[in-house]
Amino acid sequence: MSDLLIKPAGSRGKVIDVTPASAGWAYVGFALHRLAPGETVAEATGEREACLVFVAGTGAVTAGGERLGEMGGRMSPFDGKPAAVYVPGNSEWSVTAASELELAVCSAPALTGREAKVIGPDAMSQEVRGKGTNTRYVTNILPETDGVADSLLVVEVITPGGHTSSYPPHKHDRDALPEESYLEETYYHRLNPPQGFGFQRVYTDDRSLDEVMLIEDGVTVLVPKGYHPCAAIHGYDLYYLNVMAGPHRVWRFHNQPDHEWLLGG
Numbered sequence: 001m002s003d004l005l006i007k008p009a010g011s012r013g014k015v016i017d018v019t020p021a022s023a024g025w026a027y028v029g030f031a032l033h034r035l036a037p038g039e040t041v042a043e044a045t046g047e048r049e050a051c052l053v054f055v056a057g058t059g060a061v062t063a064g065g066e067r068l069g070e071m072g073g074r075m076s077p078f079d080g081k082p083a084a085v086y087v088p089g090n091s092e093w094s095v096t097a098a099s100e101l102e103l104a105v106c107s108a109p110a111l112t113g114r115e116a117k118v119i120g121p122d123a124m125s126q127e128v129r130g131k132g133t134n135t136r137y138v139t140n141i142l143p144e145t146d147g148v149a150d151s152l153l154v155v156e157v158i159t160p161g162g163h164t165s166s167y168p169p170h171k172h173d174r175d176a177l178p179e180e181s182y183l184e185e186t187y188y189h190r191l192n193p194p195q196g197f198g199f200q201r202v203y204t205d206d207r208s209l210d211e212v213m214l215i216e217d218g219v220t221v222l223v224p225k226g227y228h229p230c231a232a233i234h235g236y237d238l239y240y241l242n243v244m245a246g247p248h249r250v251w252r253f254h255n256q257p258d259h260e261w262l263l264g265g
Helices: 257-263
Strands: 013-018 029-035 040-044 048-056 060-062 068-074 084-086 092-097 101-109 117-119 126-129 136-142 153-159 183-191 200-204 208-216 222-224 230-232 237-245
Touching: 013 222, 029 040, 029 092, 029 183, 040 153, 048 060, 048 068, 048 092, 048 136, 048 237, 060 084, 084 136, 092 101, 101 237, 126 257, 136 208, 153 230, 183 200, 183 230, 200 222, 230 237
Parallel strands: none
Antiparallel strands: 013 029, 029 101, 040 092, 048 084, 048 101, 060 068, 060 092, 084 117, 126 136, 136 153, 153 237, 183 222, 183 237, 200 208, 200 230
C-alpha cells in the first residue's frame, strides 16, 4: 500500500491521525474522530490552530472556555453544508457527541492571536467548478479571502459519479508567488453509497513520485507535492474534505501543461 494512503484505524475514536511528523512535512495536520452519543473528545491547540468540521452528526462544542452550543445536523457529508468552528492557537476545545458523530480536526501552525469563531453553514459560500463530466460542487469552509485563520485553508467538494475532480491536473508545490504557492494537502474521502470506489493519482513532472491509489470510503490521501487528480466511478458520488497549509495562506496553482488545453472552449 502506498505511504500516501491512510486507512482508518478501527471504527471508533480517533481513526485517522495525520501529523506533520507522521507525514514528513511541516504544516498540515488532519484527524478524524468517530464518536457515539455522549462521548467527548478534547484537545489543547498549543502552537497550532484548528478547524473542527462536523462531517456528519451533531455535538456540543466548547472552545476557549466558552460554550458555543450544539451544532452540526447533517447526517451525511452528501446532505448540505457542514458546521465548523475555528479554534486559535494557545487555546482548547471539546466536543461532546449528541448523535453518532464524525468530526474532522484540521490543523496548521498558528501565527497570531485570534478568537474562536463559529462558521455556520450560512457563512459558507458555494460554487460549481468545471463542466460536463468535470463538474464538481465546492463548499468553502475556510477560504483565503475570509481573514479568519493564520494558515489553514479548508474546503469540501462533491464529485458526482462518473466525474473527475482536481482536474485538469494541477500542483502547488513551489513557493514562487505570485505564480504558485507551496501548500501541503490532505484529502479525506467518503463515497455514496459507501461500497463504491474511486481513484486518485499523485505524481510529479519527472515521475520521481507517481502513485495511483484506490479510493474507498473513509480513507485519507496525502499530497506532499505534485499533481493530484481523482475520479469517481459511475454510480458512486465522491466527497472529499481538503486541508491545505504552507508558508503563505494563498492558493495559487500550476496546471500540468499537457492537459491545460482542457480548460479552453
